[in-house]
Amino acid sequence: MSSWATSSIETPTLAVSTVIFALRPNGDGCLQLATPLVRRIRAPFEGQWALPGGPLNTDEDLATSASHTLRDTTRLEPRYLEQLYAFGSVDRAGGKLAERVVSIVYWALVGADEADRAIQSENVQWFWADELPTLAFDHNQIIEYALGRLRNKIEYSRIAHVFLSETFTLAQLREVYEAVLGRELDPGNFRRMVESTGTVEETGERLAGTRHRPPKLYRATTITAGETK
Amino acid sequence: MSSWATSSIETPTLAVSTVIFALRPNGDGCLQLATPLVRRIRAPFEGQWALPGGPLNTDEDLATSASHTLRDTTRLEPRYLEQLYAFGSVDRAGGKLAERVVSIVYWALVGADEADRAIQSENVQWFWADELPTLAFDHNQIIEYALGRLRNKIEYSRIAHVFLSETFTLAQLREVYEAVLGRELDPGNFRRMVESTGTVEETGERLAGTRHRPPKLYRATTITAGETK
DNA sequence: GCAAAAGTGTTTGATATACACCCATGC
DNA sequence: GCATGGGTGTATATCAAACACTTTTGC
Structure with missing residues (x-):
């Protein structure tokens, strides 16, 4: 029988991360998919780039948390926000010593016009989505997965226009x-x-x-x- | 900035539940979609039917946990298992007093031939998927969502045969x-x-x-x- | 032979693609 | 006028649905 037991002890930490996509003009004057990443300032993967995110607050809905992450990272509002997947392999946090973290990942689209207003700093930068360095955790695969979902979804839904102005x-x-x-x-x-x-x-x-x-x-x-x- | 802080205190409880589908012959001799549910034996929603599931163990992957739930509930092995969605509204656990629970829900298919071997008891029973009573939490919506996913997926993938024998x-x-x-x-x-x-x-x-x-x-x-x- | 489902063939319409061509503006 | 993309028309291929028809078994 399923036990469904005894308060919240020993359950893994829950975090919410967000894959943010914008279209930005590249060198050739063409638009290209870009995503903002943050530099990790602590172990594991200290110094490497990672998806923006953070632990889930007890009083916050999942999408709200993703939205806050987005605003905290880029100062932008999402034009589109959707849950991507929950990643929770036991070994995804790197070393065996590391704490178990389950990440519920969202993906978001922001307007091309607004993306310029997004902050950049030493620890927050935009990368071309198809030219990423090696990221912390399993974040390379997560972004690949989000890219697939975006490319699939643009074919049968009406999300494309959110990249544009009114x-x-x-x-x-x-x-x-x-x-x-x-x-x-x-x-x-x-x-x-x-x-x-x-x-x-x-x-x-x-x-x-x-x-x-x-x-x-x-x-x-x-x-x-x-x-x- | 995202804080990503301070150990696992105050993060919501993480549970894994599974929507299990099998095809069972109904009165007319036709096959019909059925799903096993378990009766809750504690508050909130005590006595009502709910999805099988339980808290996530620290040493278990998400899909493994879903698989164990399935075996514990029905004694069956999943022929197909896929993550459905993570449900985590602040208010989904019923009363404001209740503890915050985020559920990562999987959906599974089991063989029609095996489904007969599944256990039934006072607290575990099969229901027709389109004639459910009012369930605990938001589980009615979750099963609706899973049904939509199944109906969509059968059109473009090769999952149908898992309901049958070899x-x-x-x-x-x-x-x-x-x-x-x-x-x-x-x-x-x-x-x-x-x-x-x-x-x-x-x-x-x-x-x-x-x-x-x-x-x-x-x-x-x-x-x-x-x-x- | 007859019923019933297995299995095949044909027609039709909807939809995606390729591509030719005209239109309206700036220069 | 001419270059450039905006915008329209048309032929073709591909695929799904409808449905008529033939085949092979049990009774």
Whole structure:
């Protein structure tokens, strides 16, 4: 029988970490997926980069904790936040001597425009998501897993626009898809795909100042109940 | 800054629960999804039915704990086991006085043939997954969520055959799909679908004893690396 | 022969892709 | 005018669903 016993003694420590993604312009002027990491200031893995996170407070919901982590690390608000997975192997904390930690990991998206406002410091820096150094704990695998989830989810949900500001052109939206998926998309087919899903609507305005035909501006349609996923 | 501090005091209790699914013949002779629940023998929710589970031992991996829960509850081995979600709302344990519990929930599938061997008792019973009473905590929502995951996953993965014994006919496999999805499938199209995915292979034998043309027996093909999902 | 399910073939419609082409603006 | 991306149209391939039809067994 399951015992379900005797108060909270001897249960592993519970932490919440967050994989944060933003799109930032790289050297070529293209957008590229970036993620902020923090440098560990204590053992184990002292000095190495790791996911932002911390222990779960007793009075905080899981998502709230992830959200606070995000704000504490980057001063940004998440535009999208979703639970990724709970990682809890006995040996993931490194040495056998180390305390057992179970991490519930969230992943978050922040706007490209806001990401510039994010703080950077000696101990907080942005890395390109596909060019990471060796990180503390199992954090390399966790970010890989989060990347997979993002790439999968962008194909069937309406999360892409959270990288953009309130109004955007279809070319900008396409650039987001291309940066996340890592391949080029046909502009014509992309337009049809987006229009058929009904996730965007025209604002009636156009973007001026380009050196070609001015593109229409769109906004995301408001989500109809039960369609967060 | 994230503090990541000071040992394991004041972190919520961590529990692992498991949603167990099996297919069992109902009154009409059709297969139907069933799940075993345990009766709570202490407050909160004393006397109500709940998911099997228990606190996480310090020396146990998460999936191992789920597996042990399953064996302790039903004496069955899981044919399939996957993490579902971590539930951790501050108020999910009922009263404000209750201790904070974060549950990492797994879902598991067991074979239809084995499910009969599962124990039942005063405090452990099987319920039809779509006719549950009001359960303890947020366990009704959790099972709903697990059902959605199962129904979604059966469409794009090869988990269906775990409900069956080693060899099976395509009609039996189709019956599994129909029971899980809750709708009838075209036998011809189903055959083509299964054959095109390459998840089954012929054994060369046929099932005798039916009162019609004897159907071929199949077995599941062995999984090629990296395709658990 | 007849019933019943196994198994095959064909048609149709929806959807994704490739790609040709026209449109509207800045220069 | 011309370059450049915005935006539209169209042909093709792929795949899922519907359904007619043939096959093989028990009775």
